[in-house]
Amino acid sequence: MKKIISKIIIILSLTLSTKAFSSDIILKDIRVGISKITTRIVLDFNKNVQYNIFNLRNPYRLVIDTTDFKTKLAPETLYKKGAIRSIRTGTFSPNVSRTVIDLKYPIKIKKVLQYKKDSKKLVIDIIKASKNEHKNQKSIKSDLWSSLERKSKIAQKKELDKISQPIKKSGKPLIILDAGHGGPDAGAIGIGGYYEKRVTLAIAQEVYKTLKATGKFNVGLTRSRDIYIPLRTRYRIAEKRQADFFISIHADKHSKSSVRGMSIYTLSNKASDREAAKLARKENAFDEMISGSSLKNEDDTKGILIDLTQNNVMNSASELTNYLIKVAKYNKIKLLRRPHRFAGFAVLKSPNIPSILIEAGYMSNKYDIKNLNSKNWRKRFANVLTKSLIQYYEKYPLQN
Numbered sequence: 284m285k286k287i288i289s290k291i292i293i294i295l296s297l298t299l300s301t302k303a304f305s306s307d308i309i310l311k312d313i314r315v316g317i318s319k320i321t322t323r324i325v326l327d328f329n330k331n332v333q334y335n336i337f338n339l340r341n342p343y344r345l346v347i348d349t350t351d352f353k354t355k356l357a358p359e360t361l362y363k364k365g366a367i368r369s370i371r372t373g374t375f376s377p378n379v380s381r382t383v384i385d386l387k388y389p390i391k392i393k394k395v396l397q398y399k400k401d402s403k404k405l406v407i408d409i410i411k412a413s414k415n416e417h418k419n420q421k422s423i424k425s426d427l428w429s430s431l432e433r434k435s436k437i438a439q440k441k442e443l444d445k446i447s448q449p450i451k452k453s454g455k456p457l458i459i460l461d462a463g464h465g466g467p468d469a470g471a472i473g474i475g476g477y478y479e480k481r482v483t484l485a486i487a488q489e490v491y492k493t494l495k496a497t498g499k500f501n502v503g504l505t506r507s508r509d510i511y512i513p514l515r516t517r518y519r520i521a522e523k524r525q526a527d528f529f530i531s532i533h534a535d536k537h538s539k540s541s542v543r544g545m546s547i548y549t550l551s552n553k554a555s556d557r558e559a560a561k562l563a564r565k566e567n568a569f570d571e572m573i574s575g576s577s578l579k580n581e582d583d584t585k586g587i588l589i590d591l592t593q594n595n596v597m598n599s600a601s602e603l604t605n606y607l608i609k610v611a612k613y614n615k616i617k618l619l620r621r622p623h624r625f626a627g628f629a630v631l632k633s634p635n636i637p638s639i640l641i642e643a644g645y646m647s648n649k650y651d652i653k654n655l656n657s658k659n660w661r662k663r664f665a666n667v668l669t670k671s672l673i674q675y676y677e678k679y680p681l682q683n
């Protein structure tokens with residue numbers, strides 16, 4: 284019962300926080316049908332939507348961008364059928380939702396149908412194809428897609444400009460909190476079907492409130508609703524705002540359900556252990572799976588490499604991590620064995636701003652998931668992080 288209630292609360296708070304941007308389009312159902320060679324995907328809306336359907340590779344995916352919608356469906360765990368491995372969906376950019384279909388093999392789009400009169404269905408038939416056919420598949424767009432896309436880009440720029448405004452510091456450190464994942468990137472899906480993207484947002488909002496209440500900090504969020512934000516954009520927001528610290532909050536899964544506790548990651552070219560490397564790879568891949576652009580290629584082409592001579596930034600991150608571990612221990616927040624770890628997380632790659640990534644707990648552990656979903660625990664976590672930041676800035680006051 285408790286679980287159901289907290290689930291309802293999460294859904295409620297989600298609806299509330301998205302209200303200002305809500306669209307009145309609802310995805311009522313997703314159905315998948317199989318005939319001999321065809322996999323049919325039916326998206327059932329309450330109204331007609333604009334669409335842009337295209338393929339991505341590495342791994343093989345079909346992407347269905349549509350007018351932004353709300354849905355109560357949780358397709359991430361369903362629909363393993365025909366060509367489909369899994370389906371993810373959520374707000375990709377203002378006015379646009381993205382549905383990503385992970386495929387078992389390369390495909391081509393056989394046809395796209397839209398029933399406009401009473402059923403408002405978008406029907407997509409796909410069939411198995413060669414690698415080349417998958418690669419060469421042209422995108423299929425509805426008539427008014429381009430205008431929707433234009434509007435979305437303008438709104439996105441506006442929104443980003445707004446959250447990237449440098450704010451008057453008045454001697455207070457500016458902390459940017461980054462709730463991991465969002466939109467079609469649900470992050471880890473934990474015990475009881477909880478989504479990491481919702482847990483991280485709830486934690487970030489609690490920390491935001493707690494930090495603000497001290498009167499000692501300026502605080503910003505990279506996202507305050509359920510929307511996709513590319514990893515690079517997240518720290519660029521912090522850079523534009525001239526933040527003093529960037530703190531990304533996550534709660535991933537572990538392959539062993541017994542593993543639990545908080546851990547803190549700082550950036551390094553060389554991971555502290557195999558697990559940390561795997562986690563960073565997974566985190567970076569979440570982003571690539573949704574956006575379709577490779578972070579590694581971007582790094583290579585732009586020559587962005589982590590410069591470990593940026594000692595100040597690295598030391599600051601380590602120093603805050605030390606405080607955080609100390610305060611967490613004192614406040615009996617369960618920590619992972621060797622809680623300070625290192626890996627190449629893309630979101631931590633700002634060269635100018637000290638950055639840490641906190642794995643608040645594991646969505647795969649029954650004790651951790653209870654904590655992550657508990658308002659009380661989130662308050663304790665927020666207090667621990669706030670105290671650590673206060674101690675850190677007492678030792679290293681801002682140099683103005």
Ligand SMILES: [Zn+2]
Nearest residue numbers: 463470533534
């Ligand atoms: Zn994560």
